[in-house]
Amino acid sequence: MAEKRTLFKKLVALVLAFGPGIFAIGYTIGTGSVTSMIVAGSTYGMQLLWVLLLSCFFSGILIHVYGNFTLITGETALFAFKKHLKWGKVMAILVIMGIALGQWNSLMGIMGISANIIYEIFAIYFPQISENKYEIVIVIAVSVTSILYALLLVGKYSFFEKILVIFVTIMGFSFLISLCMVYPLPVDVVRGLVPSIPEVPGGKMLVAAFVGTTMAAATFLSRPLFVKGKGWTVNNLKEQKxxxxxxxxxxxxxxxxxxxxxxxxxxxxxxxxxxxxxxVNTLEPVAGKFALTLFFFGTLSAGLSSIFPILLIVPILIADFQSGELDTSSKQFKRITAFACLFALIVPIFGSNPVEMQILSQIFNVFVLPLVIIGILLLINNKKLMKGNKTGTWINIGLIAALFFSLIISYNGVLALTNYF
Structure with missing residues (x-):
């Protein structure tokens, strides 16, 4: 018994030892990501695994570089854009506008999906509520939004981090245990690593959505603020990496x-x-109720883990642009997050298809990505600003490759949206 308690304590300590990276996971794996992965897996199998691998590789580089920049210079991203780059102020404003559009559109879909999932959990035990589905979904959406807004008013980095650790841990274990019960053929996994785009309507859109959700500009731009919130300094470069x-x-x-x-x-x-x-309806006959329940909680945790940081993102980026400091107790922070909460209720109230909204919103995220990469490339190669810390050749090559990749995906996204509308 003592050994089991010790093991449990070690597991809890490991989970709680997560640093600001937990916010990167929270931003990246939300209901938008889950939706894109499920739609891709159910429609094309593992064909788009290569897109996911490349996106995560480049994301790792960008998270690392943005974190290092702040630890070395003491400055945050958008404030540094405005202060040190010739067109930096315009770039920063465009980035904030692009991220607000993409993240808040995503927020509508996430709330729609999360409210529907909670409704279905209730409907399993109380079938009679099906006659009032629309009203109940709205009540659930308003309740969830109100609770999350109340949590935001606590206004402390350490508290935000703990909330996200809980959501992300439940999500991760839920999906990994589900994988032990239902899995693809190994040969399909290998084929998925060979670059190809489904030559069908919607194929290009899904590729752009994949990159929009796994290479989210919001993840990189918020990294400096969360690194500072953690209290890390130049002495924590190894931990940051x-x-x-x-x-x-x-x-x-x-x-x-x-x-x-x-x-x-x-x-x-x-x-x-x-x-x-x-x-849900197609998983149950194949995977059984236990796997279905796990997938339910995984998807719901993904939704909650992404709603939380999405509500944070616009006010903290504006604060970054203004002063380079994160102030979660200001009136500006409370007003903008309150507006975002109201914005989140649009899909539940008007009854739009949240799956389609999610995929569309992820595409909008890719358009600011090239600006975010160009900005950090210029900053980290400014020797005076970096205080003699030379950026490695491989990091520069990685960032240039990420820029090239983002430009291709942005062009792909333009084609996808043109075909859609």
Missing amino acids: KDAILAAILVFVISAAIMAVATGALFYDGKPVTQVLDM
Whole structure:
């Protein structure tokens, strides 16, 4: 018994030892990511695994570089853009506008999916509520939003971090255990690492959505603020690097697990997902109620883990632009997060398809990505600003490759949106 308690304590200590990387996981693996992975896995199998791998690799580099920049210079991203780059002020404003558009659009879909999932959990035990589904979904959405806003008013970095640790841990274990019950053929996993784009309507859109959710500009730009919030200094460069690598690896592993479960349970039976509960109704006969329940809680935790940081992102980016400091107790912070909470209720109230909204919103995220990469490339190669800390050749090569990749995906996103509208 004592050994079991010791093991449990070690596991809890390991989970709580997460650094600011937990925010990177929270931003990246939300309901938008889960939705994109499920739609991809159920429709194309493991064909887009290569996109996920590349996105996570470049994300790891960008998380690491943005964190290092702050530890060495003491400055945050958008404030440094404005202060040190010729067109930096314009770049910073465009980035804030682009991220606000992408993240708040995503927020609507996330709230729609999360409210529907909570409703379905209640409906399993209380079937009679099905007659008032619309009203109940709205009540759930308002209740969830109110609770999360109340948590935001606590206004402390350490508290935000603990909340996210809980959500992300439940999510990760839920999807990984589900993978043990439903999985794809190994040969399909290997084929998925060979670059190819599905030559069907919606294929280009899903590729852009993949990159939009796994290479989210919000993740990199918020990194400096959360690194400062953690209290790290230039003496924590090694911890910062390990935290960035761990975040990128976990994003890949959890996202790939979601795609793999959808492939094993849905793709082989020819059951693509187009609505929120398609994934539920088709998973149950294949995976059983236990796996279905796990997937339910995983998806719900993903939603809650992403709603929380998305509500934070716009006010902290504006604060970054203004002063380079994170102040979660200001009136500005409370007003903007309150507006974001109201914005989140649009999909539940108007009854739009949250799955489609999620995929569309992820595409908008890719358009600011090239600016975010160009900005940090210029900053980290400014010798005076970096105080003699030379940026390695491989880091520069990695960032240039990430820029090239982001430009291709942005062009792909333009084509996808043109075809859609």
